[in-house]
Amino acid sequence: MTTLQRYMPNLDRMVRVDRQDFDIAANWKVVAEDGIDGYHVFLSGPAHRAFGRFMDGHGLRMINRPDWILLHAGPGSPDSGVYDYRSNIGKGQTPDYVTFFLWPDLLIFTFPHVGAVWSFPMTPTGPERTHEEVVAYTPGGCALDEVTAAAVRWMAEVLGPEDVALNVGVQQGLRSPARRQGRLLIDAARGDMSEHAIHCFQACVLEALGRLPAGSAATLLSPPTEVG
Numbered sequence: 380m381t382t383l384q385r386y387m388p389n390l391d392r393m394v395r396v397d398r399q400d401f402d403i404a405a406n407w408k409v410v411a412e413d414g415i416d417g418y419h420v421f422l423s424g425p426a427h428r429a430f431g432r433f434m435d436g437h438g439l440r441m442i443n444r445p446d447w448i449l450l451h452a453g454p455g456s457p458d459s460g461v462y463d464y465r466s467n468i469g470k471g472q473t474p475d476y477v478t479f480f481l482w483p484d485l486l487i488f489t490f491p492h493v494g495a496v497w498s499f500p501m502t503p504t505g506p507e508r509t510h511e512e513v514v515a516y517t518p519g520g521c522a523l524d525e526v527t528a529a530a531v532r533w534m535a536e537v538l539g540p541e542d543v544a545l546n547v548g549v550q551q552g553l554r555s556p557a558r559r560q561g562r563l564l565i566d567a568a569r570g571d572m573s574e575h576a577i578h579c580f581q582a583c584v585l586e587a588l589g590r591l592p593a594g595s596a597a598t599l600l601s602p603p604t605e606v607g
């Protein structure tokens with residue numbers, strides 16, 4: 380909670396103001412991995428690539444903690460086509476891009492210089508189906524300022540649908556007979572292209588299923604010295 384409030388100082392008085400529902404033809408773990416993955420931002424569709432410029436995508440840090448993962452990047456260019464945050468500098472929750480993944484199935488995130496935070500539970504409704512409620516909250520339920528409204532709109536109408544299509548494509552790929560498994564690539568520097576957060580998530584899954592001994596995921600936590 381303390382770490383959450385560092386980036387979302389009004390967290391304890393947030394009230395729901397907007398909700399978008401998505402039904403995704405993909406397993407919930409596919410959706411969860413998307414939320415904690417850094418490199419797909421640069422390699423997916425135009426909305427993702429714009430987002431990689433909008434935040435400092437190559438400066439993205441993914442920090443594994445017990446039962447939660449933090450993704451954190453400073454702001455990038457306000458001219459990336461996502462939304463122009465310049466009139467909101469100093470007024471939002473944080474100048475940064477921040478996502479918290481709370482094991483096993485909840486994302487809480489916010490974008491640079493907006494007055495809102497979002498929650499994003501990933502509810503399994505079948506082996507290859509997930510229901511998402513992307514809910515936006517503002518302090519006390521106050522009306523969305525122009526910049527925050529633009530962020531809510533972009534999330535609901537641009538990035539959200541592109542992410543859904545991406546998840547469906549990944550699920551279809553998992554069904555391919557061409558491969559049975561792949562390797563996660565971990566960068567020694569744990570940089571923006573590294574899959575160490577997904578590695579930790581998968582270890583949590585396997586531990587929960589009894590396929591790895593208890594404590595396996597704990598060996599993949601980030602050093603306490605990493606800013607989180």
Ligand SMILES: [Fe+2]
Nearest residue numbers: 413414419542
């Ligand atoms: Fe994505």
